[in-house]
Amino acid sequence: MNRVVITGIGVYSCIGQNVDEVRDSLFKGKSGIGFDAIRKEMGFRSALTGILPVPNLKDKLHRRFRNSMPEEAEYAFLATDEALKMAKIDDAFLDNNIVGILYGNDSTARAVIEGIDVMRAKKDTTLMGSGSIFQSMNSTITMNLSTIFRLKGINFTVSGACASGSHSIGMGYFLIKHGMQETVICGGGQEVNPHSMGAFDGISAFSVRENEPTKASRPFDKNRDGLVPSGGAATVILESYENAIKRGATILGEVIGYGFSSNGGHISQPSVEGSARSLKMSLKDAGISVKDVDYINAHATSTPIGDAFEARAIHEVFGDAKCPVTSTKSMTGHECWMAGASEIVYSLLMMHNSFVAPNINFETPDEDSAKLNIVSKTIEKNIDVFLSNSFGFGGTNSSLIVKKIK
Amino acid sequence: MSNQEIIEKINGFLVDEFEADINLITPEASLKETLDLDSLDFVDLVVVIENNFGFKAKGEDFVNIKTFQDFYDYIIQRVNQPA
Numbered sequence: 001m002n003r004v005v006i007t008g009i010g011v012y013s014c015i016g017q018n019v020d021e022v023r024d025s026l027f028k029g030k031s032g033i034g035f036d037a038i039r040k041e042m043g044f045r046s047a048l049t050g051i052l053p054v055p056n057l058k059d060k061l062h063r064r065f066r067n068s069m070p071e072e073a074e075y076a077f078l079a080t081d082e083a084l085k086m087a088k089i090d091d092a093f094l095d096n097n098i099v100g101i102l103y104g105n106d107s108t109a110r111a112v113i114e115g116i117d118v119m120r121a122k123k124d125t126t127l128m129g130s131g132s133i134f135q136s137m138n139s140t141i142t143m144n145l146s147t148i149f150r151l152k153g154i155n156f157t158v159s160g161a162c163a164s165g166s167h168s169i170g171m172g173y174f175l176i177k178h179g180m181q182e183t184v185i186c187g188g189g190q191e192v193n194p195h196s197m198g199a200f201d202g203i204s205a206f207s208v209r210e211n212e213p214t215k216a217s218r219p220f221d222k223n224r225d226g227l228v229p230s231g232g233a234a235t236v237i238l239e240s241y242e243n244a245i246k247r248g249a250t251i252l253g254e255v256i257g258y259g260f261s262s263n264g265g266h267i268s269q270p271s272v273e274g275s276a277r278s279l280k281m282s283l284k285d286a287g288i289s290v291k292d293v294d295y296i297n298a299h300a301t302s303t304p305i306g307d308a309f310e311a312r313a314i315h316e317v318f319g320d321a322k323c324p325v326t327s328t329k330s331m332t333g334h335e336c337w338m339a340g341a342s343e344i345v346y347s348l349l350m351m352h353n354s355f356v357a358p359n360i361n362f363e364t365p366d367e368d369s370a371k372l373n374i375v376s377k378t379i380e381k382n383i384d385v386f387l388s389n390s391f392g393f394g395g396t397n398s399s400l401i402v403k404k405i406k
Numbered sequence: 407m408s409n410q411e412i413i414e415k416i417n418g419f420l421v422d423e424f425e426a427d428i429n430l431i432t433p434e435a436s437l438k439e440t441l442d443l444d445s446l447d448f449v450d451l452v453v454v455i456e457n458n459f460g461f462k463a464k465g466e467d468f469v470n471i472k473t474f475q476d477f478y479d480y481i482i483q484r485v486n487q488p489a
Binding site: 063064067122124126127129130131 | 425444447449450452453456462
């Protein structure tokens with residue numbers, strides 16, 4: 001069995017467009033949430049969303065590459081470019097080694113809608129243009145990045161709803177652990193446009209606290225009223241410990257545990273039992289006890305039932321261990337397919353800068369969150385081991401554990 | 407639209423949409439080689455022609471278009487063709 005380590009991270013999110021900006025936002029407890037007026041015109045219940053600019057890649061990528069990329073692939077390109085540079089993986093390395101990609105993504109709504117709109121208006125498929133098919137497929141991020149970075153290893157998209165990014169890291173960990181890959185680019189990307197979120201808004205999942213955008217995402221708080229959608233992309237470079245040492249890479253952390261489960265129940269309602277099984281499996285895989293975990297990055301999205309069920313699951317597994325718990329979604333909103341990867345990046349930044357980022361807007365606990373040690377203000381803390389939860393529609397659960405290498 | 411206006415419009419979208427270097431666009435130059443066109447790019451050429459001139463070019467129309475002048479002549483002929 002190989003040890004699996006992280007040697008590069010990159011991120012493009014509503015709280016920063018690179019690792020340094022994001023680290024500062026996490027430390028300050030800065031919210032990236034705002035009001036997008038166009039959503040009201042489109043009939044949304046809530047116009048709240050993570051706010052981030054669509055990148056301009058004209059100077060970075062040839063027209064042919066850009067033509068095939070929807071916004072989520074653009075975010076993923078920037079996050080991956082940053083992560084590869086941090087890992088000191090250059091063009092020569094990519095050309096001479098088998099590097100794979102497993103990336104979480106679960107929608108391409110805008111590309112599909114815009115393509116179909118042209119077909120309906122023009123009654124001609126050719127006039128949809130050559131980029132539409134490559135932008136519209138769910139594997140758009142992996143197909144684009146594998147082409148841009150000339151990757152030669154594993155290459156597919158992981159679609160596991162809001163646990164997609166986490167499962168991508170888990171699967172990359174599994175392949176490297178068992179010797180099937182040496183280096184895998186993992187991550188998650190999420191489109192932010194209104195088209196991608198209308199149906200989600202339609203099931204009344206979003207907070208309607210529109211008069212206070214930065215206070216709307218309030219995981220675990222008694223007065224939470226729903227999640228705030230968000231997006232971007234985050235990348236984590238995984239490789240075998242042996243390979244990282246051999247090439248002199250800086251090791252940011254070691255993935256020591258991956259747990260997963262399916263609730264086997266309702267399509268949108270979470271499950272304490274299913275979540276707890278994922279947590280327990282990750283701890284067993286890591287070979288550690290709950291007392292060894294210094295920080296939990298919760299999935300908690302700020303929905304009334306989801307946060308309550310996760311709090312019960314964490315309490316069931318951790319008991320009265322009083323491990324600090326925060327949901328960085330209080331600042332970022334719910335980054336959906338990206339979240340499981342971005343929250344590994346956020347937690348690694350806390351680990352390397354010895355702080356726990358706050359669960360902002362946690363003002364009044366409810367009966368479930370009162371049983372956890374939820375941190376509402378930034379605290380200084382040494383983190384040797386953290387656990388990150390991600391849960392999704394259909395009852396898919398994923399838990400990852402990362403350890404600092406000293 | 408005059409022939410010159412058509413040519414200017416074509417050069418405009420080749421620069422804007424295909425990011426062609428205007429200095430390399432000469433009547434005798436090869437359209438395919440100068441713009442480094444692959445099979446997918448020809449689909450997008452059909453799209454920009456339709457967007458700019460309102461007619462749908464067919465794949466076989468490009469068989470005899472070798473140079474920019476051929477391309478200009480083709481567009482001019484189609485634009486001036488009675489509906």
